[in-house]
Amino acid sequence: MGKRENYRSELTPILNDQESLSQFLIQHSNLPGRRANLELIHAFADVNKNLTSVMKWTKFSEEDANVNDPTAFLVFCAAVSLGQIYTETRDEKILLRLKEMANDTRWRVRECVAFGFQRIGEHEFTLLKKIFSDWLHGANNYERRCILVALAHPDFLNEERANYCIEITNKILEELNPVEDESFRVLKKGLDFTISVYVSAAPTVGFMFMNSWIGKNRIVDSVLKTNLLKNRLAKHYPQKVSLLLDFLEVK
Template sequence: MCGRQAETLQFQQWIENREHWPLLEGHMHNNSGLPGPRANLELAAGFAQYFADADIPDTAWALLCSWVDAPGEFLPFCAVQACGAHYANADEERRCLVESMLKAAMNDARWRVREAAAIGLQSIGESDFRLLADLLDGWRKDAALLEQRAFVAALAHPPLLKNRNHVLYALDLAAEITDGILHGAVKDCEPEHFRVLSRGLEYSLSLFAAAEPEEGFALLRRLAESGDVRMIRIVKCNLGKTRLSKKHPDRVRELLAGLTTV
């Protein structure tokens, strides 16, 4: 039995027996990598993988729900990812609960929990992109800034961008978000929330443009020509990514030449 299979079996034994939950929590905390600069992403992914199944017993579901609201960072980080992993196989009742958990996590004050929400959305998209698109379509009209950041971060996921239709969807959503910024949608919003959204846009647009250069550079050009200093900063950050500067140097130079200095 390989290491990953053994870990999965151990997770199953601990998760499905309430008496073993303290052992599992101790294992997760001791191997979390926190406090530190990098959480144990592999451990979190292994935990989430257990839930990528339709046949999750009530005991395991109860553990997941309790961890979503747990103090600290690592247990919620793992649980929110697991919610996304379970979504495609969940029944209607659990799907509704997962949606609420993901939305709460997108708006959480802890940046790792917000990141887990984006990873959870990526899991949904990898299982069935239509499910992800339906979710985002239901949320995007009234989405808060931190939710918008989760959307673009989720879509800026290379496995999702292998399909042209997925990239076009991502570009359409990014255009909607940036148009909202240009038309005053962020006027009275929390500055820190706008900063977080901007940071997400500063790299995600380059991934979309690398996957679909014609449409992607058209969006970057439109944002650059807006003259808005916020958009210019976002465009410059994306043009500085090697995924664009190495593969499309002429397009990048052309756009940079026309940008107002920020």
């Protein structure tokens, strides 16, 4: 068995013992450290069905547990688990909580919220489309970044779905409001890699989309260049990438 399967076996007998469960997760969190225990996070989401307990864990704020604090690992586990539970319950309060958590100041919480939405997309992509299409209107930069990152998931992307992702990205770029604040920096970091994921899954529409944005503004040009240099594009589509990079230099 792999790590994830082993963790599922260890977690299952203690799921109803909240003290033992939380202690196990914290002790095996790999925090403080450079990489939280993602295998354990996903194993927990695979087996947990207890919405009440994970909702309680989401209430640990940064003041209670900063991003590198082992206790914050419970929040990370909760975010991914909420997505999995939503696939089974369609409980709207889960979506409301995930949306709030997408605005968390801790980057690892934001990452795990995206993982939670990916669980929904793996289960039913049309459901994720509806959630994000409804959510996009009025979404702030943190929430838009969450949408982009959640959709940049090769496990459920095909050409048709990637075309939808490109449409969403186009809307976000059209409404881009460059300001010197943390939320915009977070959004830009998301744009800096997600576009390449979509384009690699739908290259025909994707490269046309990238070409259409060249020269429109300095920040988008920077985003496009960063994506074009990603191996998933540069390695597999060298001629198209070279051509667009040349266009960027001319512009």
